Amino acid sequence: MSLDKQVYLDYAATSPVKKEVLDAMLPYLTEKFGNPSSLHSWGQESRQAVDDSRRLIAKFLNVKEKEIIFTSGGTESDNMAIRGIIIGLGARLKKEAAPMHIITSQIEHHAVLRTCQYLEKNGLAEVTYLKPNLDGIIDQNKVKEAIKENTALVSIMYVNNEIGAVQPIREIGKMIESENRKRTIRETRIYFHTDAVQATEYQEMNVEYLHVDLLSFSGHKIGAPKGVGVLYKKENLPFQKMIFGGEQEMNLRAGTENVAGIAAIAKAIEILQENKAEKVEAVNKMRNYFIEKIEKEISDIELNGSRELRSPNNINFYFKYIEGESILLNLDLVGIAASSGSACTSQSLEPSHVLVSVYDNPERAHGSIRFTIGEKTTNEEIDYSVEKIKEIVEKLRAMSPLVPEK
Amino acid sequence: MSDISKLYSEKVMDHFQHPHNMGKVEDCSGKGRVGNPVCGDLMELQIKVEKSPSADGGKEIITDAKFQTFGCGAAIATSSMLTDLIIGKTIEEAKKVSNQAIIEALGGLPPVKRHCSVLAEEALEKAINDYLEVKKKGRIKI
Numbered sequence: 001m002s003l004d005k006q007v008y009l010d011y012a013a014t015s016p017v018k019k020e021v022l023d024a025m026l027p028y029l030t031e032k033f034g035n036p037s038s039l040h041s042w043g044q045e046s047r048q049a050v051d052d053s054r055r056l057i058a059k060f061l062n063v064k065e066k067e068i069i070f071t072s073g074g075t076e077s078d079n080m081a082i083r084g085i086i087i088g089l090g091a092r093l094k095k096e097a098a099p100m101h102i103i104t105s106q107i108e109h110h111a112v113l114r115t116c117q118y119l120e121k122n123g124l125a126e127v128t129y130l131k132p133n134l135d136g137i138i139d140q141n142k143v144k145e146a147i148k149e150n151t152a153l154v155s156i157m158y159v160n161n162e163i164g165a166v167q168p169i170r171e172i173g174k175m176i177e178s179e180n181r182k183r184t185i186r187e188t189r190i191y192f193h194t195d196a197v198q199a200t201e202y203q204e205m206n207v208e209y210l211h212v213d214l215l216s217f218s219g220h221k222i223g224a225p226k227g228v229g230v231l232y233k234k235e236n237l238p239f240q241k242m243i244f245g246g247e248q249e250m251n252l253r254a255g256t257e258n259v260a261g262i263a264a265i266a267k268a269i270e271i272l273q274e275n276k277a278e279k280v281e282a283v284n285k286m287r288n289y290f291i292e293k294i295e296k297e298i299s300d301i302e303l304n305g306s307r308e309l310r311s312p313n314n315i316n317f318y319f320k321y322i323e324g325e326s327i328l329l330n331l332d333l334v335g336i337a338a339s340s341g342s343a344c345t346s347q348s349l350e351p352s353h354v355l356v357s358v359y360d361n362p363e364r365a366h367g368s369i370r371f372t373i374g375e376k377t378t379n380e381e382i383d384y385s386v387e388k389i390k391e392i393v394e395k396l397r398a399m400s401p402l403v404p405e406k
Numbered sequence: 407m408s409d410i411s412k413l414y415s416e417k418v419m420d421h422f423q424h425p426h427n428m429g430k431v432e433d434c435s436g437k438g439r440v441g442n443p444v445c446g447d448l449m450e451l452q453i454k455v456e457k458s459p460s461a462d463g464g465k466e467i468i469t470d471a472k473f474q475t476f477g478c479g480a481a482i483a484t485s486s487m488l489t490d491l492i493i494g495k496t497i498e499e500a501k502k503v504s505n506q507a508i509i510e511a512l513g514g515l516p517p518v519k520r521h522c523s524v525l526a527e528e529a530l531e532k533a534i535n536d537y538l539e540v541k542k543k544g545r546i547k548i
């Protein structure tokens with residue numbers, strides 16, 4: 001690339017590995033390469049790293065060490081949580097019983113949606129997909145109303161990846177607990193999973209506060225490399241492992257540990273806890289600056305998602321009359337990276353399921369662009385970006401047959 | 407050149423960045439507005455047809471064409487290329503311009519984007535039919 005200016009505004013897609021994280025993980029790729037299952041000192045050195053990482057992450061989530069399972073990423077964690085519970089419960093229940101009921105939302109990540117659809121298709125579960133309100137929020141009462149006798153799992157994401165809507169996880173969690181108290185000992189409990197992939201850096205991650213039974217997050221969104229993630233699973237849940245082989249991860253997930261990745265994700269968690277409140281506040285301020293600036297400079301736009309219940313890193317606008325891919329291409333030509341919900345940008349030519357669900361308007365998905373910022377984003381970068389966005393929007397609107405005649 | 411644009415040929419990117427004949431034709435002789443059922447995009451083509459001043463009675467020639475497009479990079483580039491291909495052609499010649507011809511003139515399109523060029527072909531067909539229709543009704547003299 002030969003552009004003099006480059007602005008990365010796609011942190012929700014992935015983030016660069018932090019320097020300290022890289023330093024922490026590198027030894028486990030080279031001199032400390034042992035297999036944690038080996039008895040010799042090489043192996044024990046790696047075992048130590050995995051144990052230390054588990055301890056650190058357990059502390060971060062305020063849970064027990066044995067409740068932390070390392071995985072290959074957010075997708076695997078989501079798959080494992082949902083299938084693990086449903087199949088685990090299925091093994092306990094009688095064959096002739098009705099399939100279990102899952103409550104989730106229409107705006108979940110595909111890792112959750114496709115897993116639910118798979119279970120549905122194979123007769124292992126029936127699924128309710130809740131529609132969010134116009135702010136992209138899943139109301140806890142809606143969840144409550146959807147609960148049936150055979151409801152066994154609720155899976156609601158913490159922060160939506162596209163529109164940054166922050167879901168009332170704690171409220172849902174407490175509501176589920178009180179529903180569970182009404183159940184008899186013979187009935188199955190309702191378990192609660194949250195996909196916290198987009199929440200890790202900016203939201204409260206204390207599991208006791210959140211009242212969840214399962215929680216997924218991923219390394220590469222928080223400055224660790226791709227290929228490592230975490231599933232928190234409360235102990236003693238009915239659970240079926242998914243990947244068979246050795247007895248790694250408390251016999252819940254087979255496969256030689258990704259020691260370097262595990263060391264990295266722990267380091268990333270350690271770093272993000274340092275001055276978390278100040279960092280969140282700074283990013284939040286930058287986001288507001290970005291949103292206000294776009295709203296001041298560009299007409300015929302609408303903010304996607306909630307203004308108040310919004311992730312500090314997410315800016316998502318609907319630019320009327322123009323199409324997302326042509327915006328992204330133009331942005332890329334001036335060195336700016338963003339993403340779009342347009343059908344034209346997806347291989348399947350389907351518009352974003354999130355925007356379609358919230359707004360019932362494929363056209364809105366068509367012209368929507370997501371910008372996600374990070375700690376390193378500067379005001380100057382935002383100024384440059386908004387200036388360019390404005391030019392691009394004008395250029396494309398001049399070309400559009402949809403702009404109403406004046 | 408940056409990386410996203412590697413999705414497209416240089417020609418496509420060139421037309422995308424600097425589209426030819428964008429806008430509307432004054433006093434147009436025919437127009438075609440079509441939507442893309444695959445992804446919901448939209449294109450409008452306007453053409454101006456005039457008789458050539460030659461002694462042989464004159465042919466109907468597309469002397470101007472302009473487009474407006476709401477769509478992806480491929481949709482914009484094919485619209486632009488389409489106008490280039492038809493300006494100066496007779497109606498009979500223009501009828502033969504297919505989406506395949508546009509794709510070739512652009513140095514190819516990724517498979518997932520081929521449907522976008524159909525939009526251009528359909529807009530052309532519609533604009534020509536519109537012109538012929540109007541002519542039949544005798545509403546324009548050429």
Ligand code: FES
Binds near residue numbers: 345478521
């Ligand atoms: S116009 Fe939608 S993919 Fe090309």
